[in-house]
Amino acid sequence: MNKEKFRELLIESTQVDLHLRKALEKRLAKEVGQHMDSLEEMIAGDDVRVRRGAVEILRRIASASDRALQILLKRLSVEPDVKTRRRLAAAIADSGQTEVSSALVEQLEREEHIFVQASLILALGKLGFKDWPARWLEFLGRKGPVAEAMRKAVQSSAPTAEASTLFDENRPRPRGTFLFQFYTGLEPLVEIEFQQHKLGPAQNEKPGWFILPDLTDTALASLEQLRTVxxxxxxxxxxxxxxxxxxxxxxxxxxxxxxxxxxxxxxxxxxxxxxxxxxxxxxxxxxxxxxxxxxxxxxxxxxxxxxxxxxxxxxxxxxxxxxxxxxxxxxxxRGGESRAVVPASIHPTVAAALCFAAVERELTTISSKGEGKVLVDPCCGAGTILYEWLSLFPRAQAIGYDISERAIELSRANLAPIAAKHELRTADMRRLPLKDGSADFIICNLPFGVRVKHKDSNRTLYREFAAEAVRVLRHGGWLVTYTSDRQAITYALRAAGWKSASPLTKVSAGGLDVTIHRVQKPYI
Missing domain, CATH: 3.30.2300.10 (THUMP superfamily)
Known part of the structure; x- marks a missing residue:
């Protein structure tokens, strides 16, 4: 990666949502070895967004790179922006290098802004610093951000490395009554997964919550496999x-x-x-x-x-x-799963629920691993539905299409850890490069036209897609759609020949009411 491309991606990382930013930062951190000089220039530049982006990249490697740590320390002493100074303090603390504590104390004595003082104190606490100057200990009996930070820092006697080791250890779930949180409206689909794991019957005391009392050890082990909650x-x-x-x-x-x-x-x-x-x-x-x-x-x-x-x-x-x-x-x-997303991506638990919606009528006959079954996602985005499908049915096949090259690149990266068979290509959802009757299931998070605009109306786009879905599905195959435009999808499904096009359920997600439709292509 050349210097211009590195800078371009760094700037892009400051302008995208959290998940995509983390993915870009991770990619840049891998390339940073040959661009340390560029990072040092960027962190000293005039654009505060670029400076903050550079801080986040250096933060990822500071524990293993003395030079990265020195760049952060040097910038902390001259950085004019308050928020960036706070980020610098946190990045230095994340290095876990206790020998920098003296430099942080010196900066604390010079610092005038109370919120930066608080960040420096928390950084020192994270590094296990104990030899606090008397004037800072006086804050323990006061109120305000500096006082709160001092109380937390004094209580934090163990170094960060020890705390993170504890966090990485698995701990067993205790026996007892458990509550399960999920997106409101997914109740019937979460129940399908519960039935698959022989959990239940669940009590639905509040929308978006199930209660299961007095779980056995066998039931507790099943909780480790749930993907819809x-x-x-x-x-x-x-x-x-x-x-x-x-x-x-x-x-x-x-x-x-x-x-x-x-x-x-x-x-x-x-x-x-x-x-x-x-x-x-x-x-x-x-x-x-x-x-x-x-x-x-x-x-x-x-x-x-x-x-x-x-x-x-x-x-x-x-x-x-x-x-x-x-x-x-x-x-x-989900363990430590972390995946990049595109705008208007679907939440993984909702994607898993859509997979159960598709296979519900075939759960008794479908192989537990999904062997021989083909899923098509014609608008796959970053591959969330494909990932959930292959996690649930690792011997099945998944085919994803998207009109965006960028989305397909993210899908490839996200699906790389999965060994199951999958295929990804750019294509228009209305003209898929598939033979007639080649798919068992089609699941699609349709473009809503709300957060990401498209040139055609939903009604036109959905109608053409529904006709293509009829062609691609085998007889007896299932189509599951997810969209906030209920009228457009109902019209499209009926126009394509599906008379029973009532929504399966309505989900509250991202501030929108989104409907899930499920229809079956008739047998001959």
Whole structure:
């Protein structure tokens, strides 16, 4: 990669969404060895976005590159932008190099902006620094961002390397009642996956949540394979819904129950606390801050919302309130999966649900590995649906098309870790290079025309696509679509000959109401 291309991708990484930015940063970090001089120029340039992008690239390699660390330290002393100085402090801390602590203390003594002071203090705490100057220790009894940072830094006595080692260890799920969070509207499809793993029957106490009581060891092992749920939580405590209760006492009891069911938590951990929405953001923040301090004092755990082990939540249901928790170290079907996305990408759990929608009527006959079955995604984007399909049915085949070369490149990168058979090509979803009757299933996250505009109306685009789907599907094959334009897809399906074109379900996702349609091509 030449210097111009490196700079171009660096600038692009500052202008895209989080997932794509992370993918670009990872790619640039691999190429950085031959471009260290360029990075040093960029981090000293006039464009603050480019400077921040350079910081993120150097952050990824600072633990292994002395030069990268020195560039970050040098820039920290002269950087005029407050946000970039805070990022520099965090990047230096991520290096894990405790010998830079003295340089950070010197910068802290010079620093005048309180939020940068707080970031420097947190960085020092992350590096295990203990020899705090007296004037900073005085903040422990005060209020404000510097005081909060000092309290967290003093409590953080272990170096980052040790904390990350603990985080990487798998921890077993405790026995008990579990709650499962998913996108509202996916209830019938999540149930299909539960039935496949012999879980249930589930209680649906609130839209987007299932409850399964008293899970056995066999059932707990099945939770590691679920792909349609966003997260699973263990119930620590439930009480009848009431307008007023002693919330501190509830958390005392809940923490006791957690320690009883998962004794390893007594070794210490970090946590993040979430509460139900409140009338104002200030009300919410005050209660979260106060409760977080109370949990720290009573449990010995450390509040760290940006890098936590335990996700601790108070949730409200119609008949009860519950304190629930999950450990990010519990084994999961997604493990450390991280994939790049394109604009308007579908969430992986929704993509998995679409796969179950397609195969529901054939679950009793389809091989558990999907052998011999062919899925086509004619608008595959970054390959999310294809990835979920091959994760669920690794002996099946997946074929993805997209009109965008960039999308196909991302799909190839995302599907590279999967050994299952797949094919990716650029093509128009209305004119697929496939023989008649060559697909068992077609699943498509159709262009909504909301976040990403296209030149044709949805009605025209969908109608032409539906006609092509009829041609490509085998007799008895299934088409599953996902779009917020219910009228356009209903019209298109009926125009293509599908008389029963009512939506299977409606999903609330990304601030939109999105419908899932499922239709079958008739047998001859």
């Amino acid at each position: 966003i997260a699973d939580y263990c119930m620590a405590l439930s009480v009848a819904a009431a307008p007023i209760y002693d919330i501190n006492a509830l958390f005392d009891e809940a923490i006791g129950a957690m320690l009883n069911s998962a004794p390893y938590l007594s070794e210490g951990c970090t946590f993040r606390l979430s509460l139900p929405m409140m009338p104002t953001r200030d009300d919410y923040r005050k209660l979260v801050v106060g409760l977080s301090r109370y949990v720290e004092q009573t449990s010995g755990w450390r509040n760290n919302p940006s890098n936590y082990d335990i996700d601790l939540r108070l949730v409200q249901f119609s008949q009860m309130h519950a304190i629930i928790w999950r450990d990010r170290r519990w084994p999961s079907s």
